[in-house]
Amino acid sequence: MRRPVSVVLGLAAVLLSSSIGAGPAQARSEAQTSPTAAARTTTGKALLGKLTVRAEHRGGYERDKFGKDWLDVDKDCQDTRSEVMQRDSQVKVTFYSASRCAVLTGKWTSPYDGRTWTDAQKLEIDHVVALSEAWKSGASKWKKKKRLRYANDLGYTWTLKPVTRSVNQDKVDQDPAEWLPAKSRCTYARQWVAIKYRWKLSIDTAEKRALTKLLAGDCGHVKMKVPARG
Template identity: 50%
Template sequence: MKNAVRALALVGCLALIGAGLSSASATPVPTATPSVADAKRASTISAKTLLKRLTVRSETRAGYARAKFGRGWKAQGKGCDTRAVVLRSESKSRTTQTRNCTIKRGKWRSQYDGRVVRRASKLDIDHRVPLAEAWDSGAKKWTKKTRIAYANDLGYAESLVAVTARSNRAKGDGDIAQWLPSKSRCSYAARYVAVKYRWRLAVDKREKRAITRVFSGCGRRGLKVAKPGRASVKTGGNSAPAPPPSSNDPRFGTCGVAIAHGYGPYYRGRDPEYSWYIDRDRDGIVCER
C-alpha cells in the first residue's frame, strides 16, 4: 500500500515534521494526493495487463533537453519542493529539515540496490521512467505544462522514488532494455510499465521484449501494482514535430557537441548514428551522458 503510505505523509498542510527538527523548523509538508481514503481504495492490476495496453512504436530523442521539463523541482508550498515531499513520504523514520524545507536526515531503503541511507544528501529522486525516455516515447508532443507535471508527479507513488545517487547515476536515461537495478527487478519493471501507462507513453519493440523477458521470471504477485490513474496529458506547444522513424539524428563533429544539442546515446547494432563517433571505452555505447 505504498500509495497509502505516501498519502498519509502528504495529506494536509498541518502535519509537522515532529521531534528532532533542526533550526526549530516546523514547516508542514504539502498535500500531494486527494485523500488518504482515495489511496486506500486504490485497486491493484497486473503489469502484464498494462503492458498489453501500451502502444508500440519507434522512438527518437531528437530535440530533447532537460529544461523542457522545467528547471529543477517544482515548489509545492510552505517552502517545500517535490524532492522534499518524496523524501518525507518515503522515509521509514521521522525526518529532520532546515527552515527552508531541505530534508536532512531520515531512514530510507533504496529500491535499486537495497542500501539503507540516513543522510538525504546521499539520495537522488529518480523519475521511474527517465525524462529523456518519456520524451522519446511521447512527451515531445506535450505542452510544457504537461511535461512539468510529469517531472513532478506526486499523484502516483511509483512515478518518483528516492534511491542512492550511485544507482541513479548508473541508470542515467536508460530504458529497461538498457538498464535494470540489482535488486527487485520484477517490481521495478512492473512499476515502470505502470508509469508509462499512466502517462500514455509508448514502448519500442526492443524495450517491450526486455520487459517481457523480465516478466517471464516473475510470479503473479510480483507483477501486481497499484492501478494508476490516467494523468491529464495535453499536446501542442512549442515542440517541433518528431522526424519520421526512419530518419537519423543530425551528424555532429564530436559526441560532446551532439550531447550539448540534446542527442545521444547511441548503441552498437541498434542506432546507425553509433558509427559516426568513437567508442573510446568499447562498451557499445557512444555519446552517453
C-alpha cells in the same frame, strides 16, 4: 374475480422483494463482477499489453523542457524532492534549518541496491521512467504544463523514488532493455509499465522484449491497482 386483500398484499411483498434484489449477498456478488469493480486491479503483464509499441522520437530533448528544477507545487517551501524524501522516509525527517524546507536526515532504503541511508545527500530522486525516456516515448508532443506535471508527479508514488546517488548516475536515462537494478527487478518492471500506462507513453520493440521477459511467470501476474491517468 376479486382476490382477498391478504393475497394481494402477499403478492405485492414478493414483487417488491424481487425488484430490490435478493439481498446484500447478491449485491456484493454483482459489485464484484461489475466492469467498474474489475477495473480497479490489474497486473504488470496486462498493462504491458495495453502499451503502444513504436520507434522512439529522436532529437530535441532538453532538461529545461520539463522545468529547470523541482517545483514547490503547494507553496510550502518544500519542493518535490523534499516531499518525496519525507514521504518515503521510514522515520521522521530532520531539516537543514527552522524553515523546514530541505530535508537533512531520515531513513531510506534504496530499492535498486537495497542500501539504507540516513543522510539525504547520499540519495537522488530518480524518475523511474527518465525525463528523456518520456520525451522519446511521447512527451515531445506534450505542452510544457504537462511535462512539468510529469517531472513533479507526487500523485503516484511509483513515479519518483529516492535511490543511491551512484546507482542513479549509472542508470541515467536507460530503459529496461539497457539497464536493470541489482535488486527488485520484478517490482521495477511493474512500476515501469504502470508509469508508462499512467502517462500514455509508448515502448519500443527492444523495451517490450525486455519487459516481456521480466514479467514472465508469477511476476507478471502480481495484482496491483490500475494507475490513474496523469
